[in-house]
Amino acid sequence: MDEIDQAIIRITQAGIPLVKEPFEEIAKEIGTSEDEVIARLRKLISKGVVKRLGISVNQRKVGIVANAVVAWKVPKNRVESVGTMLSSYKEITHCYERMTIPGKWECNLFTVIHGYSRDSVEEIAKKLSEDVGINEYLVLFSNEQFKRTSAMPPY
Amino acid sequence: MSAKEPAKLDKLDKELLQLLQDDFPVEKRPWAELGKKLGIAEEEVLSRTKRLLSDGVIRKIRSILDAKKLGLCSSTLIAMKVPEEKMEKVVRIVNEYMSVTHNYRREHDYNLWFTITTCGDKDLRDTVEEIKRRAEIPDSDVLDLPDTRLFKIDVRFKFTDADTRR
Incomplete structure (x- = not known):
């Protein structure tokens, strides 16, 4: 990745301008051509460095008012299959295996579930529990959002 | 309108949100491309998007990095x-x-x-x-x-589900 790629990532991270020809405007800012910006963005997407261009949504505004971290206690030899199964559900936006702290924190698989109501999130968690056969889990609803942003690239 | 209160969205708004989230076109005239899919003019796509932004439904359109x-x-x-x-x-x-x-x-x-x-x-x-x-x-x-292993990170929603909200 050279400086032009980095500039494209930096600018598009901040937000694509809401004008008819946004890539032309980005090109002017960098000092290159519109065709170049489009070609490079497509290449970054095909390489997977950029997953896609898309909106960041204010979830509450679209009615997605409930979100919970659901932490599962999964036997080591089942983490692979349970993690893969849970990841296939569209209601689950994040799924990570994390370190445990024996005696203090035993849940090793973390998922985030979003829903249109608190009840629906609880129902989803219960259904998932039955589907994957894991009974020990905690539903940690968030009742206040203090910060939500994205990780900044190192340039 | 409070930040916590859901916004009023019509069917076209939801379809637009879906496209803006899943597949913003990397094309010279992205709004025109979206307009073709939605059956509305480029200008209307752009003005609706601006409204969604000023109403606080959308924060921004940006590149999502791995x-x-x-x-x-x-x-x-x-x-x-x-x-x-x-x-x-x-x-x-x-x-x-x-x-x-x-x-x-x-x-x-x-x-x-x-x-x-x-x-x-x-x-x-x-x-x-x-x-x-x-x-x-x-x-x-x-x-x-x-984290010791990433299974999934994909923060995408199905906006049409909002109809079923209790």
Whole structure:
């Protein structure tokens, strides 16, 4: 990745301008051509460095008012299959295996579930529990959002 | 309109949100491309998008990066037991850090949960230690849970489901 790629990532991270020809405007800012910006963005997407261009949504505004971290206690030899199964559900936006702290924190698989109501999130968690056969889990609803942003690239 | 109150969205708004989320076209005239799919003019796509932005439904349209492919990024999830009288102060300290990407109050004895992601030269461990020290929360009241394996991160919603909201 050279400086032009980095500039494209930096600018598009901040937000694509809401004008008819946004890539032309980005090109002017960098000092290159519109065709170049489009070609490079497509290449970054095909390489997977950029997953896609898309909106960041204010979830509450679209009615997605409930979100919970659901932490599962999964036997080591089942983490692979349970993690893969849970990841296939569209209601689950994040799924990570994390370190445990024996005696203090035993849940090793973390998922985030979003829903249109608190009840629906609880129902989803219960259904998932039955589907994957894991009974020990905690539903940690968030009742206040203090910060939500994205990780900044190192340039 | 309050930030917590759902916005009024018509069917076209929801279809537009879906396209803006899933597949914003990397084309010379992206709004015209979206207009073709929605059956409306380029100008209307753009003006609707601007309205969704000014109403606070959308924060921005941006590139979504794969942090792992960018390399050199590491992250952890921290949970703390924060006494209510200290909550405001601790939240202020935690939120100061650019590397803190998500921070929520959650219903548990551990009532504050936040993620830290550092990329490049910044050291994750240094940041964790600094936050704990400044927040004055003892180690016994802190969980530090680095991820060991990523199964999925895909924050995309189906906006048409909003119709079924109770």
